[in-house]
């Protein structure tokens with residue numbers, strides 16, 4: 001009997017999950033034996049995480065149980081943590097066993113890039129997962145509680161966000177929106193709260209974002225109470241706050257780092273040729289060293305026309321998922337592989353409630369229209385992974401943010 005080639009997909013993020021869903025849809029009976037491995041039993045919608053982090057949305061609205069999305073007779077799901085990739089042996093070490101493959105798809109996402117900043121790993125929080133955003137929300141609330149207890153003994157209500165790219169901008173927008181409700185709940189004056197967004201570049205939002213749109217975004221957020229420290233980098237983070245490149249020290253109750261990412265360390269450790277942890281790939285998204293290994297999303301470095309890697313984004317990860325699934329099927333059906341070409345449809349950054357800014361194809365969008373466009377982008381993604389039922393569940397029947405207790409959590413213990 002012919003052996004069915006085994007595909008193992010690592011990570012159920014945007015790239016990995018879309019690869020699995022497309023294979024589930026397109027494969028014929030017994031063409032490929034597909035297994036998806038992920039640390040959690042759910043997929044998290046990373047592009048929504050800034051909301052539960054600030055406490056303006058419930059974390060459950062940013063996640064979907066993986067078993068609800070998969071037909072296990074077509075794609076098996078294994079909930080486990082990947083410890084090591086062994087490309088020479090065509091195997092992967094999981095926390096509870098070893099899994100071997102004929103084809104591997106790596107979509108393990110990214111990690112915080114520290115740029116060697118002292119104290120960053122120890123004292124900064126990051127918007128990276130459902131659990132990390134729960135800790136950020138608790139930290140914000142516990143700082144309000146502390147301030148109420150000891151109003152004169154520290155700058156508990158100063159919140160510093162390092163990095164004003166997409167993640168930093170979207171988070172400060174949500175945080176600014178949450179502050180009035182927290183002030184009311186804890187009986188605190190709004191003037192006691194400060195939100196700083198520190199950015200090494202001269203403007204917020206990613207490089208390449210039109211200058212007038214970046215200005216629009218900053219004006220909206222300034223009106224909501226955000227103070228920018230532009231052309232300024234963070235030199236050091238301590239238990240008490242951040243030291244800036246101009247030697248100013250800002251005492252803070254919470255520091256969130258969103259200043260950069262790098263590919264998952266497991267790839268470097270496995271000996272893949274990487275740049276900032278992201279694996280260099282060929283035109284079909286295969287590792288240059290191991291043609292049986294496809295790399296998607298934040299783990300991959302796809303070069304643009306100028307020879308620079310495209311910025312990591314959900315948009316490119318989803319398109320890669322489509323391409324990798326198509327190429328796995330092409331390969332097994334002995335058809336030529338399809339080159340990956342990124343179609344940049346543009347991006348929209350949320351600026352909190354009722355405001356957003358972005359560029360869609362050549363069109364600049366702001367305000368309520370941009371908010372609508374952001375919703376359309378989100379719904380399109382939900383439709384790709386879960387069809388209409390998921391769109392209705394997430395966009396219409398949402399859970400309320402509510403209160404999730406004010407325990408200080410692990411971060412506070414080390415802080």
Ligand SMILES: Cc1cc2nc3c(=O)[nH]c(=O)nc-3n(C[C@H](O)[C@H](O)[C@H](O)COP(=O)(O)OP(=O)(O)OC[C@H]3O[C@@H](n4cnc5c(N)ncnc54)[C@H](O)[C@@H]3O)c2cc1C
Nearest residue numbers: 011013014015039046081082108109297298312313314315
């Ligand atoms: C707050 C925020 C807002 C954003 N907004 C936008 C936006 O508006 N538009 C946009 O295009 N992009 C946005 N991004 C970027 C986008 O979310 C990422 O580029 C995208 O998630 C990358 O997808 P991925 O498939 O590479 O990895 P991820 O989506 O990060 O998924 C990686 C998966 O691997 C799993 N995993 C990791 N390590 C292991 C392990 N050792 N074992 C098992 N499983 C593991 C994780 O649990 C996760 O499920 C935003 C990011 C953030 C944080």
